[in-house]
Amino acid sequence: MSNIKYILGSFGDPDEMMHGIEQLQANNISIHDVYTPMPIHGIEAKLGVKRSRLDIFAFFCGITGTMSAFALIYLTSVVDWRNNIGGKPSFALPDFIPIMFELTILFTAFGLVGSYYASTHLFPGRAPRVMDLRATDDRFVIAVDAQQNADHTKIDGLLKDAGALEVKHNERKYISYE
Amino acid sequence: MSGHNESILREPLITGNDITYSKITNDILMPVENKPNRAWWIGFIVSLMGATLWLVAVSYTFWNGIGSWGLNKSVGWAWDITGFVWWVGIGHAGTLISAVLLLFRQNWRNSINRSAEAMTIFAVICAATYVVSHMGRPWLAYWVLPLPNQFGSLWVNFNSPLVWDMFAISTYFSVSLLFWYTGLLPDIATIRDRATGVRRRIYSIFSFGWSGNVKTWQRFEAVSLILAGISTPLVLSVHTIVSMDFATSVIPGWHTTIFPPYFVAGAIFSGFAMVLTLLLVARKVLGLENYITMFHIESMNKIIILTGSIVGVAYLTEFFIAWYSGSEYEAYAFVNRSTGPYWWAYWMMMTCNVISPQLLWFKKIRLSIPATWILSIVVNIGMWFERFVIIVTSLHRDYLPSSWVMFSPTWVDVSVFVGSIGVFFTLFLLFLRVLPSIAIAEVKLLLKSASEQAKMEQIKDGHLNKVYVDEYVESLEKFDSVKQEEYAKI
Numbered sequence: 001m002s003n004i005k006y007i008l009g010s011f012g013d014p015d016e017m018m019h020g021i022e023q024l025q026a027n028n029i030s031i032h033d034v035y036t037p038m039p040i041h042g043i044e045a046k047l048g049v050k051r052s053r054l055d056i057f058a059f060f061c062g063i064t065g066t067m068s069a070f071a072l073i074y075l076t077s078v079v080d081w082r083n084n085i086g087g088k089p090s091f092a093l094p095d096f097i098p099i100m101f102e103l104t105i106l107f108t109a110f111g112l113v114g115s116y117y118a119s120t121h122l123f124p125g126r127a128p129r130v131m132d133l134r135a136t137d138d139r140f141v142i143a144v145d146a147q148q149n150a151d152h153t154k155i156d157g158l159l160k161d162a163g164a165l166e167v168k169h170n171e172r173k174y175i176s177y178e
Numbered sequence: 179m180s181g182h183n184e185s186i187l188r189e190p191l192i193t194g195n196d197i198t199y200s201k202i203t204n205d206i207l208m209p210v211e212n213k214p215n216r217a218w219w220i221g222f223i224v225s226l227m228g229a230t231l232w233l234v235a236v237s238y239t240f241w242n243g244i245g246s247w248g249l250n251k252s253v254g255w256a257w258d259i260t261g262f263v264w265w266v267g268i269g270h271a272g273t274l275i276s277a278v279l280l281l282f283r284q285n286w287r288n289s290i291n292r293s294a295e296a297m298t299i300f301a302v303i304c305a306a307t308y309v310v311s312h313m314g315r316p317w318l319a320y321w322v323l324p325l326p327n328q329f330g331s332l333w334v335n336f337n338s339p340l341v342w343d344m345f346a347i348s349t350y351f352s353v354s355l356l357f358w359y360t361g362l363l364p365d366i367a368t369i370r371d372r373a374t375g376v377r378r379r380i381y382s383i384f385s386f387g388w389s390g391n392v393k394t395w396q397r398f399e400a401v402s403l404i405l406a407g408i409s410t411p412l413v414l415s416v417h418t419i420v421s422m423d424f425a426t427s428v429i430p431g432w433h434t435t436i437f438p439p440y441f442v443a444g445a446i447f448s449g450f451a452m453v454l455t456l457l458l459v460a461r462k463v464l465g466l467e468n469y470i471t472m473f474h475i476e477s478m479n480k481i482i483i484l485t486g487s488i489v490g491v492a493y494l495t496e497f498f499i500a501w502y503s504g505s506e507y508e509a510y511a512f513v514n515r516s517t518g519p520y521w522w523a524y525w526m527m528m529t530c531n532v533i534s535p536q537l538l539w540f541k542k543i544r545l546s547i548p549a550t551w552i553l554s555i556v557v558n559i560g561m562w563f564e565r566f567v568i569i570v571t572s573l574h575r576d577y578l579p580s581s582w583v584m585f586s587p588t589w590v591d592v593s594v595f596v597g598s599i600g601v602f603f604t605l606f607l608l609f610l611r612v613l614p615s616i617a618i619a620e621v622k623l624l625l626k627s628a629s630e631q632a633k634m635e636q637i638k639d640g641h642l643n644k645v646y647v648d649e650y651v652e653s654l655e656k657f658d659s660v661k662q663e664e665y666a667k668i
Contacts, residue, residue, distance in 0.1 A: 014626070017628075034391065037199065037390060037618075038364075039395040039623065049392055049394050055403060057317070072324060073336045077335075077336050085337060092337060096336065099336065099345045101411075102346050105349055105408050105411070106349045108408050109356055110352075110409060112405065113401065116401045120393060122363065123386055124380075124384065125387075125388030126386045128370065128385060131389075135371075136367045136390055137372065138198065138199035138200035141427045147614070170461050172391070
């Protein structure tokens, strides 16, 4: 067994990269991941990335925000300390709506972005796990696990045929730790 | 995206014949990866002087209290709230561009959203400093929060629009910041992967470890769309609530139900004007003509005509209702605005906001960069006067003629305002140096579908209706970054 860990096919064009993915999959070669400088539409279906459930979570965060705002206002200005403002009722629901709305948005946004960062492991200072430094610039990189897929020359050939400008054999998984 | 061509009838969003993915990165990161030029330094030093003036004036206010402003017993709000509403209004364009235009799938937003969002955040910072400094005892600013009743005072009054405003502005600021920063992550990672040494370490921390893999991108797009969906009502709610600071009072000239939509339209109007003021200069100085094209400028000018006209209709409606309501206080407030001692402020507002933007109906003016730039500044002046007129002319005629007064600003009032512009520009110029001024990843997305070169290839393929092609080539005439000779050959 060679000590090559990952084979990277570096493409200059997103359509050629998509073609590369199809070629590899047609030959039963499993793809570890794909790194691109921009979102590629339709790639998640090819690679079997499941639909995000962030929206459902965000909805519940929003509801929590609405309820929290209502609870805050109700408990302070209706239960804890009623103010007599011109003899008007303390439980003035229309006046509660602006803050209920704002906190709905606030909770949704923070819950959504927080869970996005958590689920994709993004946080300040996290060591970037980069396989190819140009994948955030102008290259579309398909990474294949070299240990699981033994026929390296075949993978090289498939990637090159699909239009890869460069095929790299990395002995380390992430080059960014150097 | 593959095999999907955009209609030839649409104007290109990226011009130039030699644009590649790496050229986009290089062009946009040019100001970030190189030493600043002389123009930047001059701008920065002038802005920094303004920011220093702001620091002096605000410190003076904190030390001596708001008695150092020109306020008197009738006019209790003047330049402070004028400045606050002006800045909040300017802060509306960023979220409008990034959220509303995303929902409407307006791809031209991709190259202007980043700097517009940055502008939003800096404008809201300027607005918030006004709120804090007009409190008189700014060290007690936390009293606006609903804190338990341990200070000897009551809970905040949740019926008060000022409390709603505190929630609205802080929600708006933090959600805009999240939206902006999440969008920045891939671009910070681009800088990180091209940098070396300390720079790489710093950008590495701020990139949150972004790698650009499939799942992250897919979630990224989902998050952007949901954030856009919730930011759209948010941006409308913020200026609505700001307008309620006035509309829920019983002061003639303030107590009108038209305020929320009228304020929101005015906010979008002034926000787009400020985006144009900044981007027309940035585009030239940073050499971004291929990404911020004449089409972008024209589109923004069209939004300015639309919102400017809505504002104009609102002014006239207010006037009509003041008479039609039969309320003599209301009628007097409006007659006094237009013909009283502050007539000049009223007509300044009318000219700058309603009359001069109508010049943009002329294609020549709409497509002239100097004219657009001057008009954008005129709009900003007009919108400042609008808030001044609403606030000061309504207050300076109290119910008792013995308390009728005029307002005159002190040097502190003027310095806080001029200084806040300095703070804004200082922050904006720093932003241009350390972060990409255009969303790199989002512009790359347009390269294969909406760029001039992609459309050129479509034409060369020759399967297109000639009438459409001619129309397209004709529409390119307005672009200052397109070489017409190329099309003469085909």
